Amino acid sequence: MSKRRFIALLVAAGALFGGLAEAAAENNAAEKGKVIHYTVNPGDTLGSIALQFGVDYDDVRAWNELEGLTVEPGQELIVKSDKKPKKKRSRPLPVVHRIRRGDTFEGIAKKYGVSVRKVRRWNRRLNPRRLQIGQRVRLYIPGRDGKSVSWGSANRGRLYNGIALEDSEGLNVRHVSRAYGTKRTIQLLRAAAADVKARWPDAPEMVVGDLSYKRGGRIRGHSSHQSGRDADVSYYYRGNVQLPNLFAMSYEQIDAVKTWHLFKTLIDTGEVEYIFVERDLQRALYEYARSIGYSKEALAPILQYPRPNHEREGIIRHVSGHDTHFHIRFKCGPDDRNCD
Numbered sequence: 001m002s003k004r005r006f007i008a009l010l011v012a013a014g015a016l017f018g019g020l021a022e023a024a025a026e027n028n029a030a031e032k033g034k035v036i037h038y039t040v041n042p043g044d045t046l047g048s049i050a051l052q053f054g055v056d057y058d059d060v061r062a063w064n065e066l067e068g069l070t071v072e073p074g075q076e077l078i079v080k081s082d083k084k085p086k087k088k089r090s091r092p093l094p095v096v097h098r099i100r101r102g103d104t105f106e107g108i109a110k111k112y113g114v115s116v117r118k119v120r121r122w123n124r125r126l127n128p129r130r131l132q133i134g135q136r137v138r139l140y141i142p143g144r145d146g147k148s149v150s151w152g153s154a155n156r157g158r159l160y161n162g163i164a165l166e167d168s169e170g171l172n173v174r175h176v177s178r179a180y181g182t183k184r185t186i187q188l189l190r191a192a193a194a195d196v197k198a199r200w201p202d203a204p205e206m207v208v209g210d211l212s213y214k215r216g217g218r219i220r221g222h223s224s225h226q227s228g229r230d231a232d233v234s235y236y237y238r239g240n241v242q243l244p245n246l247f248a249m250s251y252e253q254i255d256a257v258k259t260w261h262l263f264k265t266l267i268d269t270g271e272v273e274y275i276f277v278e279r280d281l282q283r284a285l286y287e288y289a290r291s292i293g294y295s296k297e298a299l300a301p302i303l304q305y306p307r308p309n310h311e312r313e314g315i316i317r318h319v320s321g322h323d324t325h326f327h328i329r330f331k332c333g334p335d336d337r338n339c340d
């Protein structure tokens with residue numbers, strides 16, 4: 001159910017962001033090489049892609065009906081060529097593991113997905129039979145071939161091959177330099193915003209505050225937001241009022257219909273760990289959900305309200321300071337490492 005919903009969302013997003021161009025390009029594909037579906041990697045340009053495949057830059061634009069000169073990571077392109085693209089290998093990620101009680105080289109190798117032999121080679125100075133708590137073990141985790149990777153915890157983590165969230169259908173980004181996430185984080189936010197916009201064409205754009213820095217790590221004003229799985233986003237305001245920025249929302253002002261739809265769409269993918277929402281705004285969502293037929297039992301796993309704030313249950317829960325925006329944390333994905 002949740003998986004299917006996730007795929008349906010991605011398909012919907014794909015159709016919105018160039019699916020039509022793809023179909024058109026495929027129709028007259030035969031004359032020049034094989035049709036290759038290429039996903040743009042971080043750092044790619046139209047020129048570098050054309051070079052890789054030995055084709056003309058203008059052809060790439062024409063096949064994909066691109067109006068501008070830029071492509072963005074994660075974007076799907078059609079290329080007609082008999083040349084195979086060179087596999088782009090990411091550099092290994094250097095990592096330091098601190099020895100904890102019970103650690104062995106075998107256990108560490110297994111945890112990080114590398115061979116025991118390599119762990120030994122990288123750490124010749126350590127005696128695997130006399131490991132001491134707190135000792136530092138050096139590791140080099142194989143790159144994921146350009147895939148974005150959330151590393152470590154959101155409070156102490158990194159982001160590799162982070163993808164920028166840029167303005168898209170129904171979505172306005174405040175500071176792109178602070179809006180990097182994993183591919184999955186970016187896709188889900190874009191798809192959910194586009195979904196609201198498709199249902200209510202008059203809906204305002206949701207305003208996106210901070211996600212993470214391109215390489216993750218500490219980011220001013222937040223204790224988390226370090227590993228590409230967190231985002232701060234405005235609530236929808238009643239009457240389709242476009243907010244210029246994050247805005248302190250009240251029970252009377254929140255557009256519970258659209259905000260509920262957005263949350264439900266995201267939660268149904270099964271990819272959401274939690275969403276922080278001020279209690280009073282939860283009340284508005286709860287009352288709306290009840291009014292359209294959700295039972296108390298059905299809402300219990302979704303909303304903390306009406307349970308008291310200290311009962312930390314429900315995906316949507318209260319943490320003070322979340323009246324100007326909700327904070328969403330996505331779960332660890334299959335490409336993420338050491339993730340919690």
Ligand SMILES: [Zn+2]
Pocket residue numbers: 222225230231232326327328
């Ligand atoms: Zn936040």
